Amino acid sequence: MTATQAQALDAKMVNAISSSVMEVLSSMANTNVTLKSVNARTDYTPIGDISAIIGIMGESGEGMVGLCFNSPLAKMMVARLLGIEPADLSDDDCCDGIGELVNMISGRSKTALSENTGQPFRMSLPTIIKGKGHEIASRPKNTPYLLMFFDAEGQEFVLQVSFKFSN
Amino acid sequence: MTLNLKFLVVDDSAVMRKVIISALENKMGILPTNVIQAVDGVEAVEKAAQNDDITAILMDWNMPNKLGIDALRDIRATGNKTPVIMVTTEGEKTNVVLAIQSGANNYVVKPFNADDLCAKIKQSCGMAVPA
Known part of the structure; x- marks a missing residue:
């Protein structure tokens, strides 16, 4: 893969991932989401109350997709997914629901990655991290990553994606 | 109208099982008591x-424990011909083909629309699908 091809792929992937986020959260969680900005800041660590991380791996490379939410936004989206009030949502269902939403976003991103590269990829089961104000500090070493900042009806959440091609 | 049909919903996410069961109830009139649940492929094979x-x-x-595609193969290996609809985030065409070749009757990619999900269920079960 040439540098130009890799660059084009990055742009395609940003579009594919942001479209996936907006489509999944709009269709399943009935939440209007807009992409605010995309950057590759190395001095920023996403902080949230509930995060979900999914690994994506294949012969062409490996990486991860992680989303970081504050608790009220996570509860609002999962409650909408289930068609209930946030106050009626259990902690277990909130974590499970965030994992499932991130699973759907990662699945669509993986499909786009496979179609762009012509290579199959696999996806891990979601890992959920819960704890007020936690940081997702670790990233694969020497792996390019992007931070995508979204607005969901006035509340911000961050998607972190990193991917390293084998060659 | 409440239909006297019985479904097996297999998903490791409790929230997704609730979402699917809610779609079955709201769009097809299926009582939640007529839905069996399984949390992985192993339980799916047992309950089938x-x-x-x-x-x-x-x-x-x-x-975890057993992938849905492997559970599908195991179910078909017993001679069980119950319609199986894959409901999954695996959207690649190669996986759709693999599932159909393994015995799936239909395929729904998450995120899904409840109307589309129920239309594919009806189609797979030979039930009338409204135009």
Whole structure:
């Protein structure tokens, strides 16, 4: 893969991932989401109350997709997914629901990655991290990553994606 | 109208099982008591074998212990011909083909629309699908 091809792929992937986020959260969680900005800041660590991380791996490379939410936004989206009030949502269902939403976003991103590269990829089961104000500090070493900042009806959440091609 | 049909919903996410069961109830009039649940492929194979009156099986792909695609193959290997609809985030065409070749009757990619999900269930079960 040439540098130009890799660059084009990055742009395609940003579009594919942001479209996936907006489509999944709009269709399943009935939440209007807009992409605010995309950057590759190395001095920023996403902080949230509930995060979900999914690994994506294949012969062409490996990486991860992680989303970081504050608790009220996570509860609002999962409650909408289930068609209930946030106050009626259990902690277990909130974590499970965030994992499932991130699973759907990662699945669509993986499909786009496979179609762009012509290579199959696999996806891990979601890992959920819960704890007020936690940081997702670790990233694969020497792996390019992007931070995508979204607005969901006035509340911000961050998607972190990193991917390293084998060659 | 409440239909006297029985479904097996297989997904490791409790929230997704609730979402699917809610779609079955709201769009097809299926009582939640007529839905059996399984949390992974191992349980899916067991429950499919224990219940010979299941109308259709809705099967996730990525689950711990046994993948949905392997559970599907195991179910078909017993001669069980119950319609199986894969309901999964695996959207690649190669996986759709693999699932159909393994015995799936239909394929729904998450995120899904409840109307589309129920239309594919009806189609797979030979029920009338409104135009």
